Amino acid sequence: MTIENLRLILRRQFGCPRNLDWLPHTLSLLAIFSCMKILLLSLCLVTAVRATAQSVVVSDYLPPKQSTTLATTFVDWDSLVPNPTAAGQVRHVFDNPTVAMDKLEVHITTLNPGMESHPIHRHPWEEILLVKDGDFEVSVNGRKQHAGPGAMIFLASNDPHNARNVGNKPATYYVINFVTDLSHSASAKSAAEQAVPGKLASSVMDCDRLPSTPTPSGSRIVCVNSPSLTFLALESHITTLNVGQQTAANIIDANDEIVVIKSGQVEVTVNGIASRMNEGSLLYWAPNDKRTLRNIGSTPTSYQVIRVTSAKSPKPITN
Numbered sequence: 001m002t003i004e005n006l007r008l009i010l011r012r013q014f015g016c017p018r019n020l021d022w023l024p025h026t027l028s029l030l031a032i033f034s035c036m037k038i039l040l041l042s043l044c045l046v047t048a049v050r051a052t053a054q055s056v057v058v059s060d061y062l063p064p065k066q067s068t069t070l071a072t073t074f075v076d077w078d079s080l081v082p083n084p085t086a087a088g089q090v091r092h093v094f095d096n097p098t099v100a101m102d103k104l105e106v107h108i109t110t111l112n113p114g115m116e117s118h119p120i121h122r123h124p125w126e127e128i129l130l131v132k133d134g135d136f137e138v139s140v141n142g143r144k145q146h147a148g149p150g151a152m153i154f155l156a157s158n159d160p161h162n163a164r165n166v167g168n169k170p171a172t173y174y175v176i177n178f179v180t181d182l183s184h185s186a187s188a189k190s191a192a193e194q195a196v197p198g199k200l201a202s203s204v205m206d207c208d209r210l211p212s213t214p215t216p217s218g219s220r221i222v223c224v225n226s227p228s229l230t231f232l233a234l235e236s237h238i239t240t241l242n243v244g245q246q247t248a249a250n251i252i253d254a255n256d257e258i259v260v261i262k263s264g265q266v267e268v269t270v271n272g273i274a275s276r277m278n279e280g281s282l283l284y285w286a287p288n289d290k291r292t293l294r295n296i297g298s299t300p301t302s303y304q305v306i307r308v309t310s311a312k313s314p315k316p317i318t319n
Contacts, residue, residue, distance in 0.1 A: 056160045057121035061179070064103045070096035072270050072289045077280035080108065087115035088170060098256050099287055100312040103179035106258065106282075108132075110172045111165035122160045124186035125179040126230050128306060129153040129163070130260055132280065134171020137164045140202045141192045150208035150262075152236060152304075156191030157183070157229040159202045174282070176258055180310040182230040191229055200226040200234060207238055207304070217245035218300060233309040238262065239293075240302040246294035254316040255307045257285040264301025267294045288317050 073094070080091040093106040103125075109117060111134075120139060129138075131151040138147045140161045147153055147163070155161050165171040187194060191201060207223040218240040225235045233255075241247070241264075259268075260282045268275050268283060269292045276296065277283065285291060295301045 059123040065095040072286045074275040088112045105177040117163045125183035127155040128176040130174040132172040135167035145204045152205045156202040158190040200228040218242045235307045241295040250290040262302045265297035
Protein backbone atom coordinates (compact mmCIF):
# COMPACT_ATOMS: atom_id res chain seq x y z
CA MET A 1 0.00 0.00 0.00
CA THR A 2 1.34 3.43 -0.95
CA ILE A 3 1.42 6.49 1.35
CA GLU A 4 -1.21 8.23 -0.88
CA ASN A 5 -3.63 5.31 -0.55
CA LEU A 6 -3.19 5.30 3.25
CA ARG A 7 -3.88 9.08 3.37
CA LEU A 8 -7.10 8.57 1.35
CA ILE A 9 -8.33 5.83 3.72
CA LEU A 10 -7.64 8.01 6.80
CA ARG A 11 -9.55 10.95 5.32
CA ARG A 12 -12.60 8.89 4.24
CA GLN A 13 -12.92 6.58 7.26
CA PHE A 14 -11.79 8.79 10.12
CA GLY A 15 -12.31 12.34 8.83
CA CYS A 16 -8.65 13.19 9.17
CA PRO A 17 -7.59 16.64 7.94
CA ARG A 18 -6.33 16.95 4.44
CA ASN A 19 -2.84 17.85 5.57
CA LEU A 20 -1.27 14.49 6.36
CA ASP A 21 2.31 15.37 5.64
CA TRP A 22 3.25 13.97 9.07
CA LEU A 23 2.22 10.45 8.01
CA PRO A 24 5.49 9.29 6.40
CA HIS A 25 7.46 10.45 9.45
CA THR A 26 5.10 8.62 11.82
CA LEU A 27 5.34 5.44 9.80
CA SER A 28 9.11 5.72 9.82
CA LEU A 29 9.10 6.04 13.60
CA LEU A 30 6.79 3.06 13.93
CA ALA A 31 9.11 1.03 11.72
CA ILE A 32 12.08 2.07 13.85
CA PHE A 33 10.26 1.12 17.06
CA SER A 34 9.33 -2.24 15.54
CA CYS A 35 12.95 -2.95 14.59
CA MET A 36 14.10 -1.93 18.06
CA LYS A 37 11.57 -4.30 19.62
CA ILE A 38 12.82 -7.20 17.49
CA LEU A 39 16.42 -6.34 18.35
CA LEU A 40 15.61 -6.16 22.07
CA LEU A 41 13.88 -9.54 21.99
CA SER A 42 16.88 -11.04 20.16
CA LEU A 43 19.26 -9.65 22.77
CA CYS A 44 17.12 -11.09 25.56
CA LEU A 45 17.14 -14.50 23.87
CA VAL A 46 20.92 -14.44 23.42
CA THR A 47 21.35 -13.41 27.06
CA ALA A 48 19.10 -16.26 28.20
CA VAL A 49 21.02 -18.80 26.11
CA ARG A 50 24.34 -17.54 27.43
CA ALA A 51 23.06 -17.64 31.00
CA THR A 52 21.96 -21.24 30.50
CA ALA A 53 25.33 -22.19 29.03
CA GLN A 54 27.15 -20.46 31.87
CA SER A 55 25.08 -22.35 34.47
CA VAL A 56 26.76 -25.64 33.44
CA VAL A 57 29.75 -26.15 35.71
CA VAL A 58 32.93 -27.38 34.02
CA SER A 59 34.77 -29.85 36.26
CA ASP A 60 38.55 -29.66 36.09
CA TYR A 61 40.70 -32.76 35.94
CA LEU A 62 42.43 -33.59 39.22
CA PRO A 63 45.35 -36.05 39.36
CA PRO A 64 44.76 -39.27 41.30
CA LYS A 65 44.84 -38.85 45.08
CA GLN A 66 46.86 -42.06 45.32
CA SER A 67 50.02 -42.32 43.24
CA THR A 68 50.34 -46.12 43.50
CA THR A 69 49.38 -47.99 40.34
CA LEU A 70 46.25 -49.94 41.19
CA ALA A 71 46.58 -53.72 41.33
CA THR A 72 43.71 -56.22 41.39
CA THR A 73 41.72 -55.35 44.53
CA PHE A 74 38.76 -56.95 46.34
CA VAL A 75 36.39 -54.51 48.07
CA ASP A 76 33.77 -55.90 50.45
CA TRP A 77 30.62 -53.78 50.73
CA ASP A 78 30.64 -53.93 54.54
CA SER A 79 34.20 -52.56 54.62
CA LEU A 80 33.21 -49.31 52.90
CA VAL A 81 32.72 -46.45 55.36
CA PRO A 82 29.80 -44.13 54.50
CA ASN A 83 30.73 -40.45 54.91
CA PRO A 84 27.88 -37.97 55.39
CA THR A 85 27.32 -35.26 52.77
CA ALA A 86 24.81 -32.44 52.42
CA ALA A 87 22.80 -34.64 50.03
CA GLY A 88 23.23 -38.05 51.70
CA GLN A 89 26.35 -40.21 51.87
CA VAL A 90 29.45 -41.13 49.87
CA ARG A 91 31.68 -44.21 50.03
CA HIS A 92 35.13 -43.70 48.50
CA VAL A 93 36.63 -46.74 46.75
CA PHE A 94 39.48 -45.96 44.30
CA ASP A 95 41.38 -42.91 43.08
CA ASN A 96 44.54 -44.29 41.45
CA PRO A 97 46.33 -44.62 38.16
CA THR A 98 46.32 -48.06 36.54
CA VAL A 99 48.61 -49.76 34.06
CA ALA A 100 46.52 -48.44 31.16
CA MET A 101 44.55 -45.53 32.66
CA ASP A 102 45.76 -42.12 33.78
CA LYS A 103 43.18 -42.35 36.54
CA LEU A 104 40.47 -44.70 37.82
CA GLU A 105 38.15 -43.05 40.32
CA VAL A 106 35.29 -45.00 41.89
CA HIS A 107 32.88 -43.93 44.61
CA ILE A 108 29.37 -44.86 45.70
CA THR A 109 26.81 -42.10 46.20
CA THR A 110 23.64 -42.29 48.28
CA LEU A 111 21.14 -39.45 47.80
CA ASN A 112 18.34 -38.66 50.21
CA PRO A 113 14.84 -38.18 48.72
CA GLY A 114 14.63 -35.06 46.55
CA MET A 115 18.38 -34.43 46.59
CA GLU A 116 20.66 -33.92 43.58
CA SER A 117 24.12 -35.35 43.04
CA HIS A 118 25.54 -31.92 42.13
CA PRO A 119 24.63 -28.96 39.89
CA ILE A 120 24.56 -29.82 36.20
CA HIS A 121 28.18 -30.16 35.14
CA ARG A 122 30.35 -31.59 32.38
CA HIS A 123 33.87 -32.95 31.97
CA PRO A 124 35.99 -34.37 29.13
CA TRP A 125 36.44 -37.84 30.64
CA GLU A 126 33.59 -40.31 30.34
CA GLU A 127 31.65 -41.61 33.30
CA ILE A 128 29.56 -44.69 34.11
CA LEU A 129 26.84 -44.96 36.76
CA LEU A 130 25.29 -48.21 38.02
CA VAL A 131 22.08 -47.91 40.02
CA LYS A 132 22.14 -50.19 43.06
CA ASP A 133 18.74 -49.25 44.45
CA GLY A 134 16.15 -46.47 44.38
CA ASP A 135 14.75 -44.25 41.64
CA PHE A 136 16.61 -41.46 39.89
CA GLU A 137 15.86 -38.77 37.37
CA VAL A 138 18.97 -38.40 35.23
CA SER A 139 19.40 -35.18 33.27
CA VAL A 140 21.68 -35.43 30.21
CA ASN A 141 21.91 -32.60 27.67
CA GLY A 142 18.73 -31.13 29.13
CA ARG A 143 16.76 -34.36 28.64
CA LYS A 144 15.43 -36.05 31.79
CA GLN A 145 15.13 -39.85 31.99
CA HIS A 146 14.22 -42.33 34.70
CA ALA A 147 16.83 -44.77 35.97
CA GLY A 148 15.90 -47.51 38.44
CA PRO A 149 17.68 -50.50 39.98
CA GLY A 150 19.92 -52.26 37.47
CA ALA A 151 20.24 -49.27 35.16
CA MET A 152 23.59 -48.40 33.62
CA ILE A 153 24.12 -44.77 32.65
CA PHE A 154 26.91 -43.85 30.23
CA LEU A 155 27.85 -40.17 30.21
CA ALA A 156 29.80 -39.24 27.08
CA SER A 157 32.53 -36.60 26.94
CA ASN A 158 31.41 -33.09 27.95
CA ASP A 159 27.70 -33.88 27.94
CA PRO A 160 26.08 -31.82 30.77
CA HIS A 161 24.50 -34.09 33.40
CA ASN A 162 23.35 -34.69 36.94
CA ALA A 163 21.06 -37.05 38.87
CA ARG A 164 18.26 -36.54 41.40
CA ASN A 165 16.58 -38.98 43.78
CA VAL A 166 12.88 -38.92 42.86
CA GLY A 167 11.90 -41.74 45.23
CA ASN A 168 10.71 -41.61 48.83
CA LYS A 169 13.75 -43.32 50.35
CA PRO A 170 17.55 -43.06 50.04
CA ALA A 171 18.87 -44.24 46.67
CA THR A 172 22.37 -45.48 45.81
CA TYR A 173 24.51 -45.74 42.68
CA TYR A 174 28.12 -46.59 41.80
CA VAL A 175 30.17 -43.91 40.02
CA ILE A 176 33.04 -45.07 37.79
CA ASN A 177 35.40 -42.62 36.09
CA PHE A 178 37.93 -44.10 33.67
CA VAL A 179 40.31 -41.33 32.56
CA THR A 180 42.23 -42.37 29.44
CA ASP A 181 44.94 -40.51 27.53
CA LEU A 182 42.27 -39.39 25.01
CA SER A 183 40.38 -37.57 27.78
CA HIS A 184 43.03 -34.85 27.96
CA SER A 185 42.74 -33.95 24.26
CA ALA A 186 38.95 -34.22 24.03
CA SER A 187 37.04 -31.45 22.28
CA ALA A 188 35.36 -28.83 24.47
CA LYS A 189 32.19 -29.50 22.49
CA SER A 190 29.79 -31.99 23.99
CA ALA A 191 29.62 -35.47 22.50
CA ALA A 192 26.04 -34.68 21.48
CA GLU A 193 27.19 -31.63 19.51
CA GLN A 194 29.97 -33.61 17.84
CA ALA A 195 27.73 -36.59 17.01
CA VAL A 196 30.68 -38.64 15.74
CA PRO A 197 29.38 -41.69 13.84
CA GLY A 198 30.12 -45.01 15.55
CA LYS A 199 30.93 -43.44 18.95
CA LEU A 200 28.71 -44.30 21.90
CA ALA A 201 26.37 -41.48 22.89
CA SER A 202 25.18 -40.76 26.40
CA SER A 203 22.65 -43.46 27.27
CA VAL A 204 20.44 -44.79 30.05
CA MET A 205 20.30 -48.58 29.71
CA ASP A 206 17.93 -50.81 31.69
CA CYS A 207 20.32 -53.76 31.67
CA ASP A 208 18.09 -56.13 33.63
CA ARG A 209 15.47 -55.92 30.86
CA LEU A 210 17.84 -56.67 27.99
CA PRO A 211 17.75 -60.10 26.29
CA SER A 212 19.42 -62.90 28.23
CA THR A 213 21.35 -65.69 26.49
CA PRO A 214 21.60 -69.11 28.19
CA THR A 215 25.11 -70.46 28.87
CA PRO A 216 26.27 -73.88 30.17
CA SER A 217 26.74 -72.34 33.64
CA GLY A 218 23.81 -69.90 33.73
CA SER A 219 23.15 -66.91 31.46
CA ARG A 220 24.63 -63.71 30.06
CA ILE A 221 23.25 -60.26 29.20
CA VAL A 222 25.26 -57.93 26.95
CA CYS A 223 24.60 -54.33 27.99
CA VAL A 224 26.92 -52.46 25.62
CA ASN A 225 29.90 -53.04 23.34
CA SER A 226 31.10 -49.93 21.52
CA PRO A 227 33.93 -47.45 21.12
CA SER A 228 33.40 -43.95 22.52
CA LEU A 229 35.15 -40.61 22.24
CA THR A 230 37.73 -41.53 24.92
CA PHE A 231 37.58 -45.37 24.95
CA LEU A 232 38.78 -47.61 22.18
CA ALA A 233 36.13 -49.99 23.51
CA LEU A 234 33.58 -50.07 26.33
CA GLU A 235 32.04 -53.47 27.01
CA SER A 236 29.66 -54.38 29.80
CA HIS A 237 27.81 -57.60 30.48
CA ILE A 238 25.96 -59.32 33.31
CA THR A 239 26.83 -62.95 34.03
CA THR A 240 24.61 -65.24 36.09
CA LEU A 241 26.08 -68.44 37.56
CA ASN A 242 23.72 -71.15 38.71
CA VAL A 243 24.27 -72.84 42.08
CA GLY A 244 27.60 -74.68 42.14
CA GLN A 245 28.64 -73.39 38.70
CA GLN A 246 31.77 -71.48 37.77
CA THR A 247 33.34 -69.64 34.88
CA ALA A 248 36.14 -71.08 32.81
CA ALA A 249 39.32 -71.36 34.88
CA ASN A 250 41.98 -68.64 34.79
CA ILE A 251 40.30 -66.23 32.38
CA ILE A 252 42.68 -63.55 31.08
CA ASP A 253 41.68 -60.15 29.67
CA ALA A 254 44.06 -57.34 28.71
CA ASN A 255 41.70 -54.61 29.89
CA ASP A 256 40.85 -52.61 32.99
CA GLU A 257 37.70 -54.07 34.56
CA ILE A 258 35.35 -53.19 37.39
CA VAL A 259 33.07 -55.97 38.62
CA VAL A 260 30.02 -55.37 40.84
CA ILE A 261 28.31 -58.29 42.59
CA LYS A 262 24.60 -57.78 41.96
CA SER A 263 23.22 -60.77 43.88
CA GLY A 264 24.23 -63.97 45.66
CA GLN A 265 27.61 -65.06 46.94
CA VAL A 266 30.63 -65.75 44.77
CA GLU A 267 34.19 -66.93 45.30
CA VAL A 268 36.63 -64.98 43.15
CA THR A 269 40.12 -66.40 42.58
CA VAL A 270 42.74 -64.09 41.07
CA ASN A 271 46.29 -65.33 40.48
CA GLY A 272 45.62 -68.17 42.92
CA ILE A 273 44.23 -65.95 45.72
CA ALA A 274 40.55 -66.55 46.58
CA SER A 275 38.09 -64.18 48.21
CA ARG A 276 34.40 -64.53 49.06
CA MET A 277 32.26 -61.65 47.91
CA ASN A 278 28.65 -60.79 48.73
CA GLU A 279 26.00 -58.60 47.12
CA GLY A 280 27.10 -54.98 46.71
CA SER A 281 30.81 -55.78 46.82
CA LEU A 282 33.08 -54.89 43.92
CA LEU A 283 36.55 -55.55 42.63
CA TYR A 284 39.05 -54.18 40.18
CA TRP A 285 40.77 -56.61 37.82
CA ALA A 286 44.12 -55.45 36.49
CA PRO A 287 44.98 -56.38 32.89
CA ASN A 288 46.16 -59.94 32.24
CA ASP A 289 45.55 -61.24 35.78
CA LYS A 290 44.13 -64.77 35.86
CA ARG A 291 40.65 -65.03 37.37
CA THR A 292 37.96 -67.63 38.09
CA LEU A 293 34.51 -67.06 39.60
CA ARG A 294 32.41 -69.72 41.32
CA ASN A 295 28.93 -69.57 42.85
CA ILE A 296 29.24 -70.74 46.46
CA GLY A 297 25.76 -69.67 47.58
CA SER A 298 22.41 -71.41 47.66
CA THR A 299 20.86 -69.21 44.95
CA PRO A 300 22.01 -68.03 41.51
CA THR A 301 24.60 -65.26 41.67
CA SER A 302 24.98 -62.45 39.17
CA TYR A 303 27.68 -59.86 38.61
CA GLN A 304 28.19 -57.00 36.17
CA VAL A 305 31.50 -56.49 34.37
CA ILE A 306 32.57 -53.10 32.97
CA ARG A 307 35.58 -53.49 30.70
CA VAL A 308 37.47 -50.56 29.15
CA THR A 309 40.18 -50.63 26.50
CA SER A 310 42.48 -47.66 25.91
CA ALA A 311 45.47 -47.04 23.67
CA LYS A 312 47.67 -47.92 26.66
CA SER A 313 46.00 -51.28 27.35
CA PRO A 314 48.66 -54.03 27.21
CA LYS A 315 48.60 -56.79 24.65
CA PRO A 316 46.74 -59.96 25.65
CA ILE A 317 48.80 -62.85 26.96
CA THR A 318 47.94 -66.53 26.80
CA ASN A 319 47.95 -69.17 29.51
